[in-house]
Amino acid sequence: MTDPVRPVLHARGISKFFPGTIALDDVELRLNPGEVHALLGENGAGKSTLIKCLTGAYQRDAGTLLLDGAPINPASTAASQKLGIGTVYQEVNLLPNLTVAENLFLGRQPLRGGFVSRRRMNAMARETLAGYGLKIDPTEPLTAYSVAVQQVVAIARAVDMSGKVLILDEPTASLDRDEVALLFSVIRQLKARGLAIVFITHFLDQVFEICDRATILRNGRVVGDCALAEVSRREVITMMLGRQLEARVHSKKTGTVGKPLVQVADLGRRGMIEPFSLDIHEGEVVGLAGLLGSGRTETANLIFGAVMPDQGRIRLRGTDITIRTPRDAVAHGFALCPEDRKSEGIVGDLSVRDNIILALQARQGWMRPIPRAKVTEIADRYVRALDIRLASLDTPIRLLSGGNQQKALLARWLATNPAFLILDEPTRGIDVGAHAEIIALIDQLRADGMALLVASSELEELVAYSTRVVVLRDRVQICELTGDQITPDTIVQAIADDPHPHAEPV
Template sequence: MAEPAPILAMRGVGKRFPGVVALDGVDFRLFPGEVHALMGENGAGKSTLIKVLTGVYEIDDGTIELSGVPVAFTGPKQAQSAGVSTVYQEINLCPNLSVAENIYIGREPRRLGMISFRAMRAKAAELLGRLGIDIDPGSVLAGHSIAVQQMVAIARAVDVSAKILILDEPTSSLDAGEVEQLFRLVRGLRDEGLAIVFVTHFLDQVYAISDRITVLRNGGLVGEFRTAELPQRALVEKMIGKELQALERLALQEPSSEVVIAADRVGRTGAIAPFSLTIQAGEVVGLAGLLGSGRSELARLLFGADKMDSGELQVNGSPVTLRGPRSAIGHDIAYLSENRRAEGLIEELSVRENIILALQAARGWSRPLSRAKQDELVSRYVEALSIRPADPQMPVRNLSGGNQQKVLLARWLITEPRLLILDEPTRGIDVGAKADIQRLVVKLAGDGLAVLFISAELEEVLRLSHKIAVLRDRVVVTQLENTADVDADRIMNVIASGSAAS
């Protein structure tokens, strides 16, 4: 049976920036009624391909055809008018407005020159009903979960006569139930004939939702594959360009007996129940638990970002009272937040300026680091962490997610901490960069650094930790030595039951 004509055909597409070939002769096909996963490491060219398709960038080489007609969009609005809609990871909606107002903002139905809110709510109710989204169109958007807000963004996107829907990391902040809720909507749109491009770093989700996969690497096309015919291991190998031997379980050295930090019944009312935890020099302690289980709340207490209201904290054998992050830095504690954009990177600054920020804050602004010292330190860490491009003067916003994460790691390592708290350090980055960061954690622990490691991926926690603290409903349920009989099933049983005996 002949294959139907693609609704989108990109052939030999090239895009260059000064010193960088972002896309090099890439082909990409998209068919009606399919979910097509666009996969690759950070920096592989996925974002550039989407921006080329949506008119943010002009192509330097190649052609783009939509429904068999050559197109060259000059901006996202023109692309949307042609039926290409995009929903990004950061939801671009107005939380203070109603659901209906968000769907029709800029396209409000009018009567006698005035916005007809009744007609708007009626149209929104009809659209939401067709998509199976059971919410009140008159309700304020901020009152709904992130998953529902994502679905509202999708409803808005498909209501503009969309032929192609691009979903860029739509599940990064959702739990498993919310992901399935979103996927029901996506499957329904696919079954109606919509062509969907799905970008994610969650491999399991690729196999749960996609029909076809295109893999990019270093700006080039690796290949297009039917999902059912490409095993998950083979997908990862194609993304990183090598076999997975380097991704097997990492060997950890035994920690020393020296206790770097000891929390004794430390807690904060409404945030996390009192817990006791010690981390030794050279030890990696993993935190496992579902979204909202209290992992980040525990980390923030140990960094002084939130104030504890019970218990005692000792650092390097002495009782301390952390009065804030600056106090924690003074006690050789570093914290990499899970939200690298809001609480980490300053995107307007260069790589160099972002890296030296914490060290300069610890020294005080009355003792500025000389430019020569900055250059020396930054160059050392750019090389040690393989930050690419290796240009300290480049704006940090121009780096891939994995390299931005390495910049934040460099910022804290440059302060020479004794305890490094890593909250979801590999979330939203590609497989290769994830492996780099995991190997770095093992190396740092081997050099004597104490590490608190938080990840939603149980396999990652198991792979990296000497000891695992399991949380549920903001309570540390149990702490397990990471022995051979501890696996993901056992941890999930503890989380599900709330019992250490599971």
């Protein structure tokens, strides 16, 4: 779109670096007045980093930010709010202990003679909210109302205080259908008023329903900027998950698929994932594909016992086993590398050595400490085997780059010599070199006869190492791809529409 309209907010060449990763690389975002602009991308694509750079929560490392053509450098969220950029987050950021009116006017209460005039404040709140089609009593506590109403109150506050750009960060994540409709009617009103609105969500239906344009991010780069009327849902998904590469040959799947190791039957948990069945054989990598929120992580957590299933059973080598907690799973030779390294994986201040030995020591029990020499020997062996680059084994693990942290985490579980390894987004946020090494490692483990279950949003990666790919959509397993069917194209096809004709429905 070659729009002569000057954008309200124009971010150019925005870059942001974190130790070991490039979170944003030369990102451009144009917001026109009266436009709802979707910001799309998988987890870790850089959406939230970009938003934080726009609102001043982070300081960008490079690039310019133009608001109405004038450069701005907000130092804090409060500063950007004053400039005209308001944000509403998924978790309603209002105070539950105050009334609706108090929340709406906190910090800018109408005063009379130096004192807060509650009567005027309540009247003004009533009037403001009526403008959004909400006839509620503003003297009630905020928590007397549903999340959708609270969202609208938050939007009203943001618009009142800012009034140029409104950023909605996953506002619909916890809303039901009617509540989404209420929110959308408010968004349409604001659009008609000429606000520029950034809308972030994982629900593509909502994107196509409410948004005019979309900027798509992947791995910190803009991979697409398009008018949504001109693209198909499939094109958008392709951009989010990665460009289809020319048919790469993945014939290196040597080794034989052995006996079934883990057999999952009708495992499920209400509200989390529909019951599913899955057999994983020795010497096999089963890939889990799907968009964010499709149930990839949930599948992994359910099998590992991180979340209690409410139905179904798991068999290991033909016998029923009970897994209630991750401890049970580890005792049966399972291992899980979680998606969120920082909060669920590494213990940042502990040394690499201690991090590597953690799972093995935990399985042994604290009564039988592993001798120091043995610990060093094990850690050393894996550091060399996985080529983890570090100054010494005593380095705190948080100082390592993302790729090396991930390899250390893998080492932690490999040290327990698992029969069944679950990896959730093993290559999230690591650089290209480490990426290739981890893929090679997965292939090696498979060839050695281990059974692996790998959830990933990187299609090429899944194609590279999977012997089978299970595709999930909206928390349901929709199909399973094997052999030659495994290409980025078929996976996107399966995610975007009905099961591919060549795929076997599960």
